[in-house]
């Protein structure tokens with residue numbers, strides 16, 4: 001099972017577009033599944049429009065206070081590294097949205113006045129379309145901790161798709177904790193960018209992050225032709241492999257706006273995706289040798 005993370009330094013570069021089209025075309029010849037790890041705003045299904053085949057509610061552990069046992073000693077506030085417990089008045093107050101479920105407070109409270117309780121955090125949904133299976137992690141409204149749900153979604157994906165050759169991760173944008181949680185054990189990363197000054201700036205941050213993590217990666221330039229050559233030139237200077245230049249296309253924009261797959265819109269785009277798949281398989285062979 002080869003894990004490919006599709007990521008980008010910021011949102012709006014076409015990361016999900018690349019992920020779903022790649023999954024769809026790769027899936028027509030290889031056993032492939034797609035996992036939407038952009039849990040704060042998963043939208044792969046807008047394009048895949050698969051049928052729901054399973055739903056799995058996910059929980060996380062947060063502390064709850066037994067008021068009568070608490071002596072207001074203040075220790076729990078001191079041991080919480082995430083400022084999820086604050087004691088302003090008599091008793092500590094818990095802010096579950098900041099809790100990282102580390103168990104420090106419940107373990108160290110001298111009065112056993114804190115106990116961990118399960119709280120719903122999100123949903124993992126399984127979908128299927130034309131033989132392409134996918135999983136989507138989605139945080140509940142008001143939940144802010146993406147990382148635990150990303151880990152649970154990846155774990156379920158490895159279990160559910162152990163018979164596949166390729167697992168594609170549509171990763172959260174940015175370079176913060178959710179991005180790192182999604183890409184950290186990927187065998188290969190595709191960084192999607194646009195040929196604009198903003199695209200270059202965010203690509204540099206993403207490259208620095210994946211290099212720091214020691215990951216193999218290539219760059220996909222989406223909407224090639226809209227901006228300038230600086231992304232391409234910078235990749236050459238840095239000896240970074242540009243694995244695909246997906247052309248900007250009016251037909252693709254129309255398909256995209258209708259929530260359809262752009263690889264079915266324009267033969268140039270389909271061709272570029274097919275070539276990317278060939279090149280990707282070479283990179284996989286290199287990575288495995």
Ligand code: SF4
Nearest residue numbers: 070071073074076109
């Ligand atoms: S550590 Fe325990 S006893 Fe002390 S303030 Fe926190 S909950 Fe209360």
Ligand code: SF4
Nearest residue numbers: 080099100102103105
């Ligand atoms: S479990 Fe950890 S993060 Fe959550 S409130 Fe307790 S100490 Fe803080």
